[in-house]
Amino acid sequence: MILSLLPYTTIASALNITSSFLLSLPAILLQAIAVFFVIFSYLQTKSRSLKLFWQFFSLAIIVDLISGIIFAGDYINTTPVLQDFFSLFSYFFILLAIETNPHLSETPLNKYIAGRMPALFFTVTCFCYFVLLPEEFSKALDHRLLPSLLFHITISGLIFIRLMSCVIFCREKFWRAIYWPLFIGSLALLMANVNYYFLIQGQALYSDDYIKSLVALIPYCALIFAASASLNTQNPAKPIAKDTYPELYILLLVSIIFSIHVAGLELGTFYITNSFWQSFVIGIWGVIAFILVVLIAYNKRKHTLDFKQQVFTQQKENKALTQKNHKLISSILNSEDKAIVRASSNAILTTSIDGEILSSNPAAVQMFQSLEHELTDKNVSTLFSSEDTMHYFFGFKSNVYALQRKDIGISVECMARRTDGTEFPVQAELQWADREEKPLIVITFINLTARKLAEKQTLDLKDKFIANISHEFRTPLTIINGILDQYLLKAQSKEEGLELTTAKRNGLRLVRMVEQLLELSRLTDNPKLSLSTYRLSQLMAMPIDSFSRLAKQNDLSFDADISDDLWLECDAQGFEKIIFNLLANAIKYTPAGGSIKVCAYAEQDNIILDITDTGIGINQASQVKIFERFQRADDEKNHAVFGVGIGLSLVNELVKAHNWRINLVSEYNKGSKFSLSIPAKESVAIEAQVPMSVSESEVSSLLLEQNNNKTKAKNHLQNVVLVIEDNLDMQNHIKRVVEQQHHCLLATSGEQGLILAEEYIPDLIVCDIMLTGIDGFEVLKQLKGNELTSHIPVILLTARSDLDSRLHGLNLQADEYLSKPFNQQELLIRIENLIENRKQLQQNYLHKFRDHQKEQQKESSVKKVSQLTPSESAILSVDEKFIEKLETIVAKMYLETDLGIQELASNMAMSERQLQRKMKVTLGTTPNNFIKEFRLAKAQILLQNGSKIGRIALDVGFSSQTYFGRCFKESFNCTPKQYQQQFIKS
Incomplete structure (x- = not known):
């Protein structure tokens, strides 16, 4: 980047600052070296745009060198405008070089209006605005020097921004090596201009002569480095054409000068003269910018129309070529006499004994979606899936000889593959055909897709x-x-x-x-899983504990070795189903005195989980189908054990849904080992909580500890439970269970249940989902939305145990979700827990309310005591006035929903920052929090007076009732409804 020394010498003369360094031999020598490198780069490069780039830079630095030599001798007698005029030319060449954009195209882009013309007109406008007009109409020296410096700052800032955009959007290493030094040089130029601007006002960024000299030399060094970088590569990286947006560039230039002018008029700054010519110059620049934008839009429109015409012409030509190609293919397919039956509707190929395709009929062409010449001379193995046995058929001569010996040929179901990789099932029938020259093999393909579907x-x-x-x-x-x-x-x-x-x-x-x-x-319809990261030992804790007791009851030894540092990602309930079935089968098929071992270890990036038993084992023939649906090992040993083959098929589906692998190694009469291969995961800081086990009830059913479950009937409690169930048998069954401990109300429909709930306000509601009329979800929604019944705990008891229904019920604020069939002891315990928890919650609310009253009394007492202290009242009197004024203003304006810090600061006659600091020191809060707390305090009063909750949010200035409820709960740890109920009770 070229640095013009003219503004520096101008300021140095005006402030009587020595310019000996600028006239020293090292500075002149560095300029000469920079000129040499730039001109040499211009001569050596072969890229048209890069050559033009260095040509403009060479002109800029030469102009700067000449001006430095001319005005170095007797600067005091030289007109400053003349030096700024030389700087103008230097800036012209720099901007022309940057707008060449050599990194975008081999040929210069934006040749006229898109980039260069706006930059040049903008520079001329700034020169007239900041230099010529103040020189003509301003009498004071600083009123001429300071606008001149603003001119240099504006143009150097534009150069800095343009080079910064080149650095940001240029990704190639070669071009970045050129732009980075130039970017640093432009930054030094901008810093030097800004420093001299503040220097005149007595507030320089840096005043040391050494630092100023160093900053003055940085742009020339940057030019040398950039020119050297362009010489290091013989073949520079090929420019990548990118879209440019010259309209935005022009808009930026217009907005800069217009903003400066408007700000100057409003503030009456030094660069504004009493003449109307400055406004005239700005207007001329606006007109020029408008004309440039119109011309750019016109050129883009013209280019778009030309491009559309080219595309249309090309599409028309492609369509004509496609029609000719189809005619040519048709003539080829129907011209030759084929060795196969052309009239057959089945796809037929003839191949050599090595599998090389000799010919194909049109049906084969259509089936494999390839032209005949594309199939010919191709090996037929490529038409079969790589995992199919037919893919390797011709690779073994024994298969060909076996086909030769069979008069009826070979028929096999296999997977065929088209040229696009699509696989489909076919029936392949191979027939040997003797010929005088060479025998051939005729392969008939029958598409089985429809039959498989x-x-x-x-x-x-x-x-x-x-x-x-x-x-x-x-x-x-x-x-x-x-x-x-x-x-x-x-x-x-x-x-x-x-x-x-x-x-x-x-x-x-x-x-x-x-x-x-x-x-x-x-799993067949919707195999979606809820995946989380768990510790394997945590997931295995319940199954190992339960099945170890079950093994002990069956006189089996049970050992488990699970490391604590194994982590996996899975659906916890699905994982437990896998382990449940594998362990249940191991215990089921292992005779008394046997052993079962569970072992987990890491192997590379996988976790291997082995479940080994010494049971009856599975023969080799049965191992192939053991994981198929409704299949069991078919041998004499297994006939004594009941089973329908559901468990292992479920295991297989869950393993496939997780993208895991399961392997079976078994020996008849010696035992089996099932191995799960699970991808290992990194440990997490917060371990996912294992959800309520779905297998625990199943394991407990196997344990059958009915004697331990017998408990004495508890004393009858005076709680009322409403049961909403339309099935009379189920209704009577739930009633018998509930009446062991509680009073019971019955409803046969959702509508009747809602009426009874409002009339009796029961302590708990048990509701089915599948009801006549409105369903259980709608009943739950209306219960939770009703002010009278929203506090009542609700248990959804239903046969719909799928995850979507469970989540939907819980999202509607169901307190429990039990699936049928249910355990009656579990139902009674959950009813008792919910009622007890609700009573404890009421007590907690009461205690919190009383504590809050005590705290308010304490604060009031402290406040009264503080007012009795003379010294404190004298110190706090100003703050009290501030708080009183603040409260008065908020009390007048809190009903406005858009009240914020801006309006509050304006009425307090303070800036926003002052208000924030004042309130932070005085009250320890922010203005927005103060307004929110004031509104919540008003809402407390309205709630205590018994106002309707639905209107309070708007009455105190909240724009949303939901937001009001959330804020109220955050401040008072209860909802407005709960607060009002607690206040009424207290």
Whole structure:
């Protein structure tokens, strides 16, 4: 970047500051070296735009060198305007060089109006505005020098901004090596001009002569480095054409000079003269800028139309070529006599005994979506999936010889592949054909896509039927198991208890089968998982504890070795289902006296989880289909054990949904080992909380510790529970369970339940989701939205246990969500816990309210005592006036929803910053927080007076009732409704 020394010498003369350094030999020598490097770079470069770039820079530095020599001798007698005139030419050449944009194109961009003309007109405008007009109409010396310096600051600032944009948007190493030194040089130029501007006003950024001399030399050194960088590369990086936006550039230039002029007129600054010529110059510049923008828009419009015409012409030519190509292909396909039957609707290929394709019929061309000449001479293995056995058929001569011996040929189902990589199922029939010259193989392809789709639809219908049937099983199973629970608690004899235990065990087994069928259906339709990062030992804690007790009951040894430093990402409930089924099968198929071992270890980037048992094992033939749906190992040993093959198929679906791998190693009569391969994850600072286990109830059903579950009936509590259930059997069952400890109200529909809830205000509500009329979700929504019933805890008890329904219910503020079938003891415990928690919450609110009253009394007492101290009152009198004035203004304006710091500061006759500092010191808060607290205090009074909550937010100046509720809860730890209820109760 070139630095003009003319403004420096002008200021030095005006302030009688020595300019000996500027006239010294080293400075002249450095200028000469810079001229040499720039001219040499101009001569050596081959790029047209880069050559023009260095040509302009060489002219700029030569002008600067000449002006320095001319005016160095007797500067005092020289007119400053003449030196600024030389600087003007130097700036011209610098801006022309920058606007060449050599990094964007080999040929100079924006040749006329887009970049160069606006910059030149802007420079001339600034020269007339800051130099000529003040020189002509201003009499004081500083009124001429300071505008001149503003001219140099403005133009050097423009140069700095343009070079900074080049550095930011230029990504190539070669161009950045050129622009970075120039950018630093422009920064030095801008700093020097700004420093001399403040120097005249007696506030220089730096005044040391050494620093000023160093800053004056930086631009010449930057030019030398930039020119050297352009010489280091023989073949500079090819410029990348990019979109430029000259309209924004022109708008920036217009806004700069107009802003300076308007600010000068408003403030009456030194560069404003009494003549109208400054406004005239600004107006001329505005007209020129408008004309430039119009010309740019016209050129862009013209270029766009030309481009559209070229595209249209090219599309028309491409369409003509495509039609010719289709005619040529058609003539090729129908011209030659083929060795295969052309009339066949099946795709047929002929190949050599090595698999090389000799010919193909039109059906094959259509099936594989390739032209015949593209298929010919190609190996037929490329038409099969790389994972299919037919891909390697011709690679083994034994297969070809076997085909030769079979008169009926070979027929096999396989996966074919088109040239675009699409795979599809086909039936491939291979037939040997003898010829006089060479034998050939005829391959007929039958597309099985439609048949496979029909099979898939049939399987989907089957799965849907099973899922629907399973869903219907839930309600009767709930009733059956609930009745069994009641009779188990009342069993009179040991024999009766054993019979009921057997019935309960089979009922729970049926429940588990139904749950697994529904889970399989869900994974097939919507395999979405809720993934989080967990510690493996934390996930395995409950299954290991439960199954170790189950193994002990079955006389089995159970060992587990899980390291604490293993982390994984999974769906916690899905992971537990996998472990549950694998461990349950291990215990189920291991005879008494055997052992089960669970081991987890890290292997490279994976976690290997092994579950090993010494059970009956699985034979080799059964291992292939063990993970298929509804398949079991078919051998004599397994006939003694009941099972329908749901568990392992569910495991397989969950493993695939997680993108994990599962492997089975088993030996008949010796045992099995299931190995899970899970990608390891990095440990996290905050471990995800393991959700409520869905497998715990299933494991407890296997443990069958019914004797331990027998508890004495608790004393009947005076709590009222409303049950909303439209199934009469289920309603009576829930009633029998609830009435063991609480009073019970019954409703057979959602509408009836809402009426009873408002009439009796029960302590808790148990509601089904699938109701006649309005459903349970709507009932919950209306209960929580009603002022009378919003505090009542609600338990959703339903057969819909899918995650979406559960989340929807919890989002509607359901307090609990239980799925059918349910355990009656669990239901009673959850009812008792919710009622007890609600009572504790009421007590906490009461205590907090009383503590708040005590704190208010304490503050009032302290305030009265402080007023009795003479010294304190004298010190605080000013602050008290400030606070009183602040409260008065806020009291008048708090109803305005848009009241903020700006309006408050204006009425307090203070700036925003002053008000913020004053309130921070005096009150320890911000203006916005003070307004919010004032409004909340008013809202407290209105709530205590019994006003309607829905209107209070607007009455105290809040624009949103939701925001008001959130702010109120943050300040008083309760909602406005709760506060009003607590105040009324107290």
